[in-house]
Amino acid sequence: MARIDVLMPQMGESIAEGTLSKWLKKLGDAVKRDEPLFEISTDKVDAEIPAPSAGTLVEIKVQEGQTVPVQTLVAVIETDKGAAVSAPAVAAAPAAPVAAAPARPVAAAPSAPTARPADRPTAPAGKGDGGVETAEERLRKKSTPLVRKIAAEHRVDISRIPGTGFAGRVTKQDILGYIERAPVAAPAAPGARYPTPAAVEHPAAEPWPGDRVEPWSKIRKITADHMVMSRRVSAHVASFFEVDFSRVAQLRAKAKQSYAERGANLTFLAFIAKACAENLRAHPVINAAVGGDATIYRGDINIGIAVALDWGLIVPVIKHADELSLMGIARAINDLGERARTKKLTPDDIQKGTFTITNPGGFGPYAGIPIINQPQVAILGVGAIEKRPKVITLPDGGDAVVVRTLGMLTMSYDHRIVDGADADKFLADVKRMLQEFPEGAV
Numbered sequence: 001m002a003r004i005d006v007l008m009p010q011m012g013e014s015i016a017e018g019t020l021s022k023w024l025k026k027l028g029d030a031v032k033r034d035e036p037l038f039e040i041s042t043d044k045v046d047a048e049i050p051a052p053s054a055g056t057l058v059e060i061k062v063q064e065g066q067t068v069p070v071q072t073l074v075a076v077i078e079t080d081k082g083a084a085v086s087a088p089a090v091a092a093a094p095a096a097p098v099a100a101a102p103a104r105p106v107a108a109a110p111s112a113p114t115a116r117p118a119d120r121p122t123a124p125a126g127k128g129d130g131g132v133e134t135a136e137e138r139l140r141k142k143s144t145p146l147v148r149k150i151a152a153e154h155r156v157d158i159s160r161i162p163g164t165g166f167a168g169r170v171t172k173q174d175i176l177g178y179i180e181r182a183p184v185a186a187p188a189a190p191g192a193r194y195p196t197p198a199a200v201e202h203p204a205a206e207p208w209p210g211d212r213v214e215p216w217s218k219i220r221k222i223t224a225d226h227m228v229m230s231r232r233v234s235a236h237v238a239s240f241f242e243v244d245f246s247r248v249a250q251l252r253a254k255a256k257q258s259y260a261e262r263g264a265n266l267t268f269l270a271f272i273a274k275a276c277a278e279n280l281r282a283h284p285v286i287n288a289a290v291g292g293d294a295t296i297y298r299g300d301i302n303i304g305i306a307v308a309l310d311w312g313l314i315v316p317v318i319k320h321a322d323e324l325s326l327m328g329i330a331r332a333i334n335d336l337g338e339r340a341r342t343k344k345l346t347p348d349d350i351q352k353g354t355f356t357i358t359n360p361g362g363f364g365p366y367a368g369i370p371i372i373n374q375p376q377v378a379i380l381g382v383g384a385i386e387k388r389p390k391v392i393t394l395p396d397g398g399d400a401v402v403v404r405t406l407g408m409l410t411m412s413y414d415h416r417i418v419d420g421a422d423a424d425k426f427l428a429d430v431k432r433m434l435q436e437f438p439e440g441a442v
Helices: 134-144 147-153 174-183 218-233 246-261 268-280 326-341 420-435
Strands: 003-007 017-023 037-043 046-050 055-060 067-069 073-078 235-246 286-289 295-299 303-305 307-309 312-314 355-358 378-382 386-393 398-415
Touching: 003 037, 017 378, 037 073, 147 174, 218 312, 218 355, 246 268, 246 420, 268 303, 268 326, 268 378, 268 420, 303 326, 307 326, 398 420
Parallel strands: 303 355, 355 378
Antiparallel strands: 003 073, 017 037, 017 067, 037 046, 055 073, 235 398, 286 295, 307 312, 378 398, 386 398
């Protein structure tokens, strides 16, 4: 009778811990190899973790809502399907809301077992000053992407903060507490770095009798923090351009069936992403980032596509979008959207975006003003694309009201480095391409 250990996986090189958000199997259930066993949430992505072997789930070591280091023993599977649940198995507790659980369980607490010595990374001999860096030192230095992002935004040196996480690593709570306790910086002199802003806080309203209180999921909390931070950091300005999608609608109707036969759903969004990808190279400041008091012009064009999920919002990224055909972009949008909805994205799928498109128009709004996806400097919002009356000029100079397929594009941009003229020139070129889309590119 073989016993198979199930460990908390490492979902990316810089990910050092994960939150077990949901068990998909119960204690004593039979499981098949590669069948989804539990769900995890990290700073980067939500994902379903498959069973490493067929058998029976006989031990559950980590409960829903607990955050543990990678390689922690999560569960045990016995490969003998007829085996009974072993005596020392931990009974599955009722699912507790993630927000009600400690932000990070204390390693010594019974409810949060630590990784066994054999499960921990082996530390090489030597340390620190001129010696070989230990595994613990590497973990502390890496921390998590979210912690490093907060540190960069607040100009904080992580090494100065006492860490309470695994191997002394600085957690989100550690850095936010440090920032909150730190004295407010004096106003910056011209050319100096910005003063330290306040930590993100979400004031709590009082629930009334009959209200339903639902704790935020990890992805919802990360999104909330990110949006508040973005509005505080970037000088948001927006431009609106109405686009006549009549030509795109005709090309789409003509090619939609052939695209479907090749496994791609040809949407208006694919045309818009293609037009953006073709024009970002000519407008590099739209495809840039702010690096302190300098502008970082990105060499790659990686377009993020915002995907609305029942449990939050996520932005998978089409890498090197300018090198893809319309078919390639359509397939990428379909693939990333489907994997986002089924929790199959990897951390790499949602990193290194340089420009973002969000498409609320699918739900019917005429237009909206999206919040910039940091550390990018621009985001395009797509309104509803539908038939509306439009005044056109006839060949004889007269005017006529006709029915056209129209939609509104809204771009929010960071006025620290993107001037209105820059934004409007980029949008004008995107509009021109969409209204004169070359048939040979479909």
